Amino acid sequence: MIFTKESVHQQIKELVKVQSGLHIESENKAQIELIGEISVNCKSKGYVLSDNYPVQIVIPLDSDILPYVIDTGNRIVKDYPHRYENGELCLETDATIRIRFLEGFSLVAWMQEFVEPYYFSYEFFQRYGEFPFGERGHGIQGIMETYQDLFQEKDPVKVLALMRSICEHPYRGHLLCPCGSEQKLRLCHGPIVMKYYTDNRLKEIVQSDYKIMKDYLVNYYEQLRYCRKAK
Numbered sequence: 001m002i003f004t005k006e007s008v009h010q011q012i013k014e015l016v017k018v019q020s021g022l023h024i025e026s027e028n029k030a031q032i033e034l035i036g037e038i039s040v041n042c043k044s045k046g047y048v049l050s051d052n053y054p055v056q057i058v059i060p061l062d063s064d065i066l067p068y069v070i071d072t073g074n075r076i077v078k079d080y081p082h083r084y085e086n087g088e089l090c091l092e093t094d095a096t097i098r099i100r101f102l103e104g105f106s107l108v109a110w111m112q113e114f115v116e117p118y119y120f121s122y123e124f125f126q127r128y129g130e131f132p133f134g135e136r137g138h139g140i141q142g143i144m145e146t147y148q149d150l151f152q153e154k155d156p157v158k159v160l161a162l163m164r165s166i167c168e169h170p171y172r173g174h175l176l177c178p179c180g181s182e183q184k185l186r187l188c189h190g191p192i193v194m195k196y197y198t199d200n201r202l203k204e205i206v207q208s209d210y211k212i213m214k215d216y217l218v219n220y221y222e223q224l225r226y227c228r229k230a231k
Helices: 005-018 094-100 107-128 139-149 156-168 190-198 202-231
Strands: 021-028 031-044 047-060 068-069
Touching: 005 021, 005 031, 005 107, 005 139, 021 047, 021 107, 031 107, 094 139, 094 202, 139 156, 139 190, 139 202, 156 190, 156 202, 190 202
Parallel strands: none
Antiparallel strands: 021 031, 031 047, 047 068
16 A cells, blocks of 8 residues: 555645645545645746646545546646546556655655646646657556666567566576567566566566556457457
8 A cells, every 4th residue: 555544644744845735625534635736846948837736636545546636727728638537637657656656655756756747748738839758648558658668678569578577477587588589588678677577566566557458458359350250
């Protein structure tokens, strides 16, 4: 679990120190809701943003669900690709955030590294038509892009092969790399991916995402087979 009721309140105190416009609106066994305004002050690529944004922050308790942000002031246009219909913001892929906070979640760091840059990126995009830090896709595409970056491998087939190996096998550097290069793992992707084999926390993240991708592909090919039979 990410937060317990006991651990979360100290983190909220630390968050409110840097974002004084927030306060606890409601609290129950399942979650704590913060509402108010967050102050975003960012500068990059010659653009300066200093503005306040009304938000609701939901922090699940005794759960592995990540905290999330809802745009309560409708400051993010509804057709923006990284805003869901209910106003929730798509900050990053779960894997990216979970790996960043592998040693313990910090609401302050999450705010500074994911939430505030989200608003900066949005405002930058609205003005210049491009994303200052690049753009991550949604769903399966976003998951694949995450592991392409993590594994330093652009070929999605090789990425899937590496994910499968991490999920199903122990690390064996003397065996051939799952990517199909015909090189030994330790001489190919091994130095990059070994930690995902050996750290169970990282392996669980990979296993979760690999299952999502595998289920998607199985469903996709079943639909293709059905369409071919229907013809």
